[in-house]
Amino acid sequence: MLDRTVAPEIKEVEEVKFVSPKIEQINENVPFFWINDVANATARLDFYFDAGTIRSKSLVASITAGMLFSGSNEKDSTTFHNLLDDAGAYQDVSVTHEYAVVSFYGLNEQMIHIFRIFEEAMNFVIFPQSEFDEIINERKQKLQVSLEKVGVLAQRAFQKSLFDQTDYGRFANLDDFDNLLRSEIVDFFEQYYKKGLAKIVLVGDIHQRDVDYILNQSKKWGMYEVPQFKKDFTNSPGRIHVEKKGALQTAIRIGKVLFNKAHEDYISFTILNTILGDYFGSRLMKNIREDKGYTYGIGSFVSELQHTGYFIIATEVGSEFTEKTIDEIRKEIEILQTELIEKEELDLVRSYLLGQILKSADGPYATMDLFIGVQNHNMDLEFYNRYIQKVRTIQPDELREIARKYLGWDTMNIITAG
Amino acid sequence: MIHFDRFELNNGLKVIFHKDPSTPMAVVNLLYDVGARDESEEQTGFAHLFEHLMFGGSINIPEFDTELQKAGGDNNAFTSNDITNYYETLPANNLDTALWLESDRMLSLALTEKSLEVQRQVVIEEFKQRYLNQPYGDDWLLLRPLAYKKHPYKWATIGKEISHIENAKMEDVKSFFQRFYNPSNAILCVAGNFELEFVKKRVNHWFGAIPSGKKPPRILPLEPEQSEFRELEVERNVPANAFYYAFKMSERKNEKYYVTDVLSDAIGREKSGRLSIKLKKEKQLVSEITAYITGSLDHGLFVITGKLNEGVKFEEFDDALWNCLEDVKKTEIDDNELDRLKLKIRTAREFQEQGLLNRAMNLCFFEMLGDANGVNEEHLIYQSITPRALRSVALEILQKENCSLLKIKSIKDA
Numbered sequence: 060m061l062d063r064t065v066a067p068e069i070k071e072v073e074e075v076k077f078v079s080p081k082i083e084q085i086n087e088n089v090p091f092f093w094i095n096d097v098a099n100a101t102a103r104l105d106f107y108f109d110a111g112t113i114r115s116k117s118l119v120a121s122i123t124a125g126m127l128f129s130g131s132n133e134k135d136s137t138t139f140h141n142l143l144d145d146a147g148a149y150q151d152v153s154v155t156h157e158y159a160v161v162s163f164y165g166l167n168e169q170m171i172h173i174f175r176i177f178e179e180a181m182n183f184v185i186f187p188q189s190e191f192d193e194i195i196n197e198r199k200q201k202l203q204v205s206l207e208k209v210g211v212l213a214q215r216a217f218q219k220s221l222f223d224q225t226d227y228g229r230f231a232n233l234d235d236f237d238n239l240l241r242s243e244i245v246d247f248f249e250q251y252y253k254k255g256l257a258k259i260v261l262v263g264d265i266h267q268r269d270v271d272y273i274l275n276q277s278k279k280w281g282m283y284e285v286p287q288f289k290k291d292f293t294n295s296p297g298r299i300h301v302e303k304k305g306a307l308q309t310a311i312r313i314g315k316v317l318f319n320k321a322h323e324d325y326i327s328f329t330i331l332n333t334i335l336g337d338y339f340g341s342r343l344m345k346n347i348r349e350d351k352g353y354t355y356g357i358g359s360f361v362s363e364l365q366h367t368g369y370f371i372i373a374t375e376v377g378s379e380f381t382e383k384t385i386d387e388i389r390k391e392i393e394i395l396q397t398e399l400i401e402k403e404e405l406d407l408v409r410s411y412l413l414g415q416i417l418k419s420a421d422g423p424y425a426t427m428d429l430f431i432g433v434q435n436h437n438m439d440l441e442f443y444n445r446y447i448q449k450v451r452t453i454q455p456d457e458l459r460e461i462a463r464k465y466l467g468w469d470t471m472n473i474i475t476a477g
Numbered sequence: 478m479i480h481f482d483r484f485e486l487n488n489g490l491k492v493i494f495h496k497d498p499s500t501p502m503a504v505v506n507l508l509y510d511v512g513a514r515d516e517s518e519e520q521t522g523f524a525h526l527f528e529h530l531m532f533g534g535s536i537n538i539p540e541f542d543t544e545l546q547k548a549g550g551d552n553n554a555f556t557s558n559d560i561t562n563y564y565e566t567l568p569a570n571n572l573d574t575a576l577w578l579e580s581d582r583m584l585s586l587a588l589t590e591k592s593l594e595v596q597r598q599v600v601i602e603e604f605k606q607r608y609l610n611q612p613y614g615d616d617w618l619l620l621r622p623l624a625y626k627k628h629p630y631k632w633a634t635i636g637k638e639i640s641h642i643e644n645a646k647m648e649d650v651k652s653f654f655q656r657f658y659n660p661s662n663a664i665l666c667v668a669g670n671f672e673l674e675f676v677k678k679r680v681n682h683w684f685g686a687i688p689s690g691k692k693p694p695r696i697l698p699l700e701p702e703q704s705e706f707r708e709l710e711v712e713r714n715v716p717a718n719a720f721y722y723a724f725k726m727s728e729r730k731n732e733k734y735y736v737t738d739v740l741s742d743a744i745g746r747e748k749s750g751r752l753s754i755k756l757k758k759e760k761q762l763v764s765e766i767t768a769y770i771t772g773s774l775d776h777g778l779f780v781i782t783g784k785l786n787e788g789v790k791f792e793e794f795d796d797a798l799w800n801c802l803e804d805v806k807k808t809e810i811d812d813n814e815l816d817r818l819k820l821k822i823r824t825a826r827e828f829q830e831q832g833l834l835n836r837a838m839n840l841c842f843f844e845m846l847g848d849a850n851g852v853n854e855e856h857l858i859y860q861s862i863t864p865r866a867l868r869s870v871a872l873e874i875l876q877k878e879n880c881s882l883l884k885i886k887s888i889k890d891a
Contacts, residue, residue: 414549
C-alpha cells in the first residue's frame with residue numbers, strides 16, 4: 060500500500076556547471092561575449108550603450124532609445140520596421156539608470172541581415188521632426204496613464220526619496236514633454252550611442268564570418284573611455300505618503316540604499332532576503348497573504364546598480380489594511396533580528412536556492428544572463444561557486460547578525476501611495 | 478519538432494512524456510479541462526478561486542509549496558476561460574516530489590474553512606489590484622457581456638462581481654472539485670532527461686490508484702449569431718478616450734482561427750501594421766492602436782483597441798477606421814507582406830519552444846484539443862495561408878453587424 064504521507068526522498072543538487080561565454084575585445088573598453096552552443100535556430104544580439112537616464116535631463120534617454128529606427132534621408136520609419144519584419148526580427152530597447160540595451164531576437168540565419176538594418180539605422184538616423192512629435196505625444200499619454208497607478212506613484216516616490224538630488228532620483232513629469240527639444244535627442248545620440256557602445260552580447264549559432272562583420276562594423280561606436288558612475292549615496296530614512304483619491308488599494312514600498320554583488324555581505328543578505336520575502340513560502344507571503352489575506356502578493360528584492368544597490372519591499376494592499384501591513388512587515392523584520400531561524404526553515408531555503416541556481420544556469424540564454432550578472436560588476440563566474448558554498452554553510456546566528464546590521468527599521472524609507 | 482510519447486493510465490489519465498537530454502531540470506505540467514466557461518452564471522469566478530485553493534494543502538500533505546521548495550522547485554498555475562493549468566519546475570532527480578504533490582491534490586484536497594476564507598480575501602484583493610484599481614482595468618468586465626449574450630465567455634475568469642467570490646461556500650467548492658478534478662478530466666506532461674519506462678513507472682506509482690471519476694459532459698449555452706452592431710459608452714476617470722472594437726471569430730479548432738491570427742498581425746502590428754500607418758502616422762488620430770485575437774476555444778474575439786489623441790472625437794476616428802477596414806476587405810495583401818508575417822511567426826515559435834516549460838504546456842494544450850502532435854503541425858497551417866484566405870476572413874468578420882464597440886470616455890473630456 061502506497062503511503063502518501065511520506066515525502067519521496069529528496070536528492071541534493073550536487074553540481075552546477077557554469078559555462079563561460081567566449082570573450083573578445085572590440086577595443087580596450089568594449090568586450091564581446093558569445094555563446095554559440097544553442098540547440099535550436101534562435102539567436103539574440105544585444106548592444107549595451109552608456110546611454111541610461113542618468114546621462115541627461117529627464118526623457119532624453121528614453122525618447123532617444125525609442126527613436127533609433129525613426130528614419131534616414133533614404134528610408135522612413137515604416138520602411139525600417141518593414142525591413143526588420145522581413146528578417147523576422149523582434150526588436151526591443153530597455154533603458155535603465157545606467158544603460159540602454161538594444162536587443163534583437165531572430166533566427167540565427169537572419170542575424171546578419173538584422174544587424175545590417177541596425178547598422179544603417181545607426182549610421183543614418185536623422186530623427187525626423189514628425190517622428191519626434193509622434194513619440195512625444197504617445198509617451199506623454201502613456202505617462203498620464205501610468206500616473207493613475209498607485210504602484211507607479213509609490214515606486215517613483217520611493218526612488219526619489221532614495222536618490223534625491225542625484226541623477227538617479229530624476230523622473231519625467233508631464234510638462235517635461237513640452238520642454239524637450241529635438242536637438243537634445245540628436246546631441247544625446249551623437250555622444251552616447253555613436254561613441255557609447257559598452258558591450259555586445261550574442262547568443263546563437265552564427266557563422267564566424269558574420270560575427271566578424273558585426274564586430275568590425277560596430278567598432279566605430281565603441282567607448283573611448285571607461286564611463287563613470289556615482290559611488291556615494293546617503294540614505295535618508297523617513298515616511299512619505301502620496302495621495303491618490305478614490306484608490307481601492309494602497310501601494311507600499313519600504314527599503315533603503317544598500318549595496319551590490321561587490322559587497323562582502325551581499326550573498327548573506329540575499330539569503331536573508333529570500334527568507335524574508337523573495338519566494339512563495341517567504342515570511343512576508345506566509346503572513347500577509349496566506350494568513351491574513353491583505354494582498355494578492357508581497358515581495359522583497361535587492362536591486363543592483365553599478366556602484367551600489369537598494370533593498371525594497373513592495374506590495375499593494377486593500378486600503379483598510381495599510382497600517383496593519385506595515386506593522387506586520389516591521390514585526391517580521393524584528394523577528395529576524397531577535398530570533399534564530401529554525402533548522403527546518405533554513406534547510407528548506409538552502410534546497411530551494413540550490414534548485415533555483417541550477418535552473419538559472421540551464422540553457423544558453425539563462426547561462427549568458429547569469430554571466431552578465433557578474434560581468435557587470437567586473438566579477439567572474441567564481442562568484443556563483445562562492446554563492447553555493449555560502450548557501451550550504453550559512454548559520455542562523457550570521458543571518459540574525461545580518462538582519463541587525465542592515466534591516467534597522469529606523470533606516471528605512473517608507474512610502475505609501477493610495 | 479517536439480518529440481513526445483503518449484500513454485494512458487487505467488483510470489483515464491492521459492500522460493505525455495517529452496525527453497530533453499540537455500537539461501538538469503524537469504517540468505511537470507498538469508492541465509485540467511475546466512475553466513470559467515464551466516461555471517454557472519450565479520457562481521462565477523469559481524474555477525479561478527479553486528486554483529488558489531489547490532495550494533492550501535491536500536489530503537496527506539499539509540503544505541504544498543513547502544514540500545516543493547524543499548526539493549528545490551517552484552511552481553505556479555493559471556486559469557483561463559477554457560482551462561486550468563498547474564506546473565512545477567524542479568531539479569530532475571527530484572521528479573518524484575512533484576508527482577507526489579500533484580497526485581495527492583488530485584486525489585483529495587484538505588479544504589479547510591481557514592484556507593477558503595483567506596483565499597477568498599486574496600482573490601478579492603487580486604480583483605481590486607488587476608481590474609478595479611487600474612486605469613481601464615475593468616475594460617474586459619464591460620466588453621465580455623457586450624459581445625456575448627448567452628455563452629459563458631460573457632464573464633471574466635476573475636468573476637462577474639466580487640459578491641460571487643464573497644459568497645463562495647465550502648459545499649460548492651467541494652462539489653466543484655468532485656466534478657472537475659479527476660484523472661479522466663486531466664492531461665499530465667512530464668518533461669526532462671528521463672527514459673519512457675521510468676516515467677511510466679513513476680506516474681503509475683503516484684497516479685495509478687486515483688479513482689477515475691467521470692469526465693463531466695460539457696453542454697454550454699450556444700452564443701446566437703450576432704446580427705446587430707452593439708455599442709456601450711462608459712465614463713471613467715482616465716486620461717484618454719479608449720476604444721475596443723470586438724468582432725466575433727471562429728472557434729480554436731477551425732482552420733480560420735489561424736488565418737484570423739495572421740490577419741490581426743497584418744493590420745495590428747504596433748509599428749508597421751496597416752492601422753498604425755493609416756490612423757496613427759498619417760491621420761494622427763490615435764496615440765496607439767493594435768489588433769489581436771483572444772485565442773479562445775469556442776468562438777473568440779478579434780479585437781482592435783487603442784487610445785484617441787487629445788481632441789479627436791470618437792465619430793471622426795470611427796469613420797476613418799471603417800474606411801481603413803473597407804480597404805483591407807477590398808484588396809489582397811501582397812505576398813511579400815505575408816511572407817514577412819510568416820517569418821515572424823516562425824521566429825516567435827522557435828523562441829517559445831526554447832523553454833522546457835512552454836513545450837510541456839503546449840503538448841498538454843494540444844492533447845486537449847485532440848492531438849499533442851498538433852504542436853508540430855501548427856506551423857504548417859500558418860505557412861499554407863494565402864492572401865486570398867486572409868481577404869476572405871476579413872470579408873466575413875470585419876462587418877458592422879458582427880461588431881461590439883466599447884468606448885471608455887475620459888471624464889476630463891465630458
